Amino acid sequence: MTSAPALAGPAYDVLNRVFGYADFRGGQREIIEHVIGGGDALVLMPTGGGKSLCYQIPALVREGTGVVISPLIALMQDQVDALRTLGVRAGFLNSTQDPEERRLTEQLYVAGELDLLYVAPEGLGVPSTQRLLDRGRIALFAIDEAHCVSQWGHDFRPDYLNLSMLHERWPQVPRIALTATATSATREEIATRLGLTGARHFTASFDRPNIQYRIVAKNEPRRQLLDLLRTEHPGDAGIVCCLSRASVDRTAEFLVQNGIAALPYHAGLDARTRAANQSRFLREDGLIMVATIAFGMGIDKPDVRFVAHLDLPKSVEGYYQETGRAGRDGLPSTAWLAYGLQDVVQQRKMIETSEGDLAHRRNLAAHLDAMLALCETVQCRRAQLLAYFGQSAEPTCGNCDTCLTPPESWDGTVAAQKLLSTVLRLQRERGQKFGAGQSIDILLGKTTEKVQQFRHHELSVFGIGTDLREQEWRGVVRQLLAQGLLAVEGEYGTLTLTDASTAVLRKERQVMMRREPERTRAPKARRASSGGAAPATDLDPAGAAAFERLRAWRAAAAKEAGVPAYVIFHDATLRQIAALRPGSLTELSTVGGVGETKLARFGQQVLETLAG
Structure with a gap:
């Protein structure tokens, strides 16, 4: 547990005692206090910006159970495991449970013994689930990945359209809708479709300064990708995005043949294979997931060091959402895209032949035009990306390819x-x-x-x-x-x-x-970290050795507990521990991310690992 913050109150107490952080980041405090007070909120915050705390802390402070609507059934178990490791009473209801597991979760909810309950949007539309929720006390509704309600968006989910009924059935329960990406038009659509027109809007900066944005001209893209992995990200976890299933399979096979540990993920694989590959990616270090965009939304793995696109995304929103999987821990990460003529031809052709009326095709074309403008700009990529979301930025960021190696016009x-x-x-x-x-x-x-x-x-x-x-x-x-x-x-x-x-x-x-400028080596960036996130600590030799010992201990502890390694501690937390090398539990409690429960459960093991 970190030292007590200067500011007091129940929200700060939970932040410090449960999550192990001394103070809030960005606009978290204002959002959390608004929801604790019973207000509705629409929150736009970048991936890795701390959205989850904006509903988890109010759920722990308010009376009753926080009900979280999440489209990510495959990830609910990991989300619940992470909360339980913090000492939070969490559960989920979805189609993967057997009847006995579901009955036990329902009993805990009705008895008021759950702090957070995760449900899928399709499950919430079932009358029996609604009757169950009526039998308990609801602290709040959190609608995660709220952009899924947008019919113009890149992740549209029809079941989200029914969530306006939350206010109709439970009018006294505050609602908080959260998304990592939305233009002003998408934001208004979310508010309208979810019945949140009276909600207070909170928009954090979309800037992720720890991510280096790079877009390169295609020239044997798989070879270019292999060069990126070997020279800049050896042994790192990462995600490679492809548009087609065939491209996913070919790319994963190519990487494996070249000695890179990679797994495929797309809708053409059977459910068991997809689940197994996703589980391995979350639980093992250094794996690369090659996937269609069906993968990645809501992935909580904090140490994804790069997201590489081998095909042109259809929109800036989609690109931002997908690249946001990198560097959630605030440490330096890469967003890399290989882009060529055939991408443009293919996307234009897909729009021309797409289903839908003229207005729909025009909307798709406008999204693509904005993406092409980002690819072709000679200005700062980050400034253009932020401008798309209506936010201003410095004319140069010092951490994108056009700033580090300026192209000629x-x-x-x-x-x-x-x-x-x-x-x-x-x-x-x-x-x-x-x-x-x-x-x-x-x-x-x-x-x-x-x-x-x-x-x-x-x-x-x-x-x-x-x-x-x-x-x-x-x-x-x-x-x-x-x-x-x-x-x-x-x-x-x-x-x-x-x-x-x-x-x-x-x-x-x-x-x-x-x-395109001639590049003989990767551009070097300033070492930046997302505002308030864990710093990219430069470790001395002793600290680096301690970090590797801690990683090995964490892997064993995670395997024994049957959870992903980051559920035990994030890399950023281990780096801080390795840099500080605490000699007592009191010293260890000052590290960000070491809350009360984790200190009691893992503290002595950490100290023994450091001493070893």
Whole structure:
């Protein structure tokens, strides 16, 4: 337990005694006091910013049981285990339980012997669950991952639409809805659909300064990923995001063949395999999960050191949510994305052929345009990311690729005119449409079989683009697509002009483009930690040795208890212990994250490990 905070009160007592922290971070205190007082709240706070405490502490202070609605059935057991390790009386109700387990949890709830009860949104819609809740006393409702109610969002869950009934059935019970990502439009949709229009809004900074954002041009992306893992993250836990199941399987197999411990996760695997792989990822050190975006929401593993994307996310919100799995402990982490022309073509094609009306397709296109703008910017990535969520930032952050290795911008107007002219001549003179590859071959003057077959070597634009390399032309096409000066259509993703193309062809519009800097090594960042999070402690040799002994002890203790290692102590807590090397329980109690129960349960073992 840390030393008593200067400020007093029941919330501070719980924070200190149960969770082992001396003071609140960011806006936690204001949110917690508002909910303790019975107010409704809509909370936007980044992953790793301490959202859980915003409902856990009020649930422990208020009379009754805090009911947490979470879409993450596979993670409920781990969430409950983590709370029980802190001495919190927690349970869950979901479809994975056998009848006897469910009956026992229900009995504990009705008897008032649970501090927190986790339920799935689909379970809450069942009348028997509602009648059960009526038999106990509810301290509050916490609606986690609240963005799942947004039908325009990236994680829409239909069962969330029914949660407006909470206020109708239990009007006196305060509600707190929480999400790690939402634009102002999504925020209003959450409030409306959940019946929280009268709730107080709390918006924390979306900045995660410990995460280094990097976006690279694709050039054999799996090899690029392997280089990242070997040079910067050897032995680290991480998540690799892919759009398709096939890509997940191929990437996981590729990593394993190259000596990297990796597991696949996607909806095509049977439920038992998915659960087993997720359990291994949470419980073992140094594993990499290769997954579709179905994986990751709500993952509590704090020591994920990188999130790598091998495919372009569909929106900035999705990208931010997924990269937020990295560095929840506040220690330096990497968000890395490999992005190429085919990504843009594929995404544009998916939007064109998607189900839904014109308004829906326009919304998808707007999301993609914002994501492309983030990829193509020559400005600070972090500043642009925060601006998307309506927050201001310094013009340079010192911890993204565009700040650490600034790219050049160049006047690509002539190159754009050459490419657009090629597409125009194919359509007007030959009545033909082709993908990017054929247009580039024409510009480079390549006499390929297809060029000869269609007599494209006779076009006036044949060979006029030899001033750029093929890879550079692919960048030109990618950026024209990103800027809306070129479009793709049809099943084969053929190129076509847009209304905006005319101004470029008439020399009425300048086209500035991004030139990727040459990189011989990874950029070095300032060592930053998220506001209030555990610092990235630089350990001396003795401290580093102590840290490794503590990690080994933690692994054994976690295995014996059947819980993930971070449930015992986070890496950040172990680093602080290794740096301080306390000689008594009193000294150990001053470390953040060492609460009363953990001190009593593990304190002596920690001291013995340090002495050994």
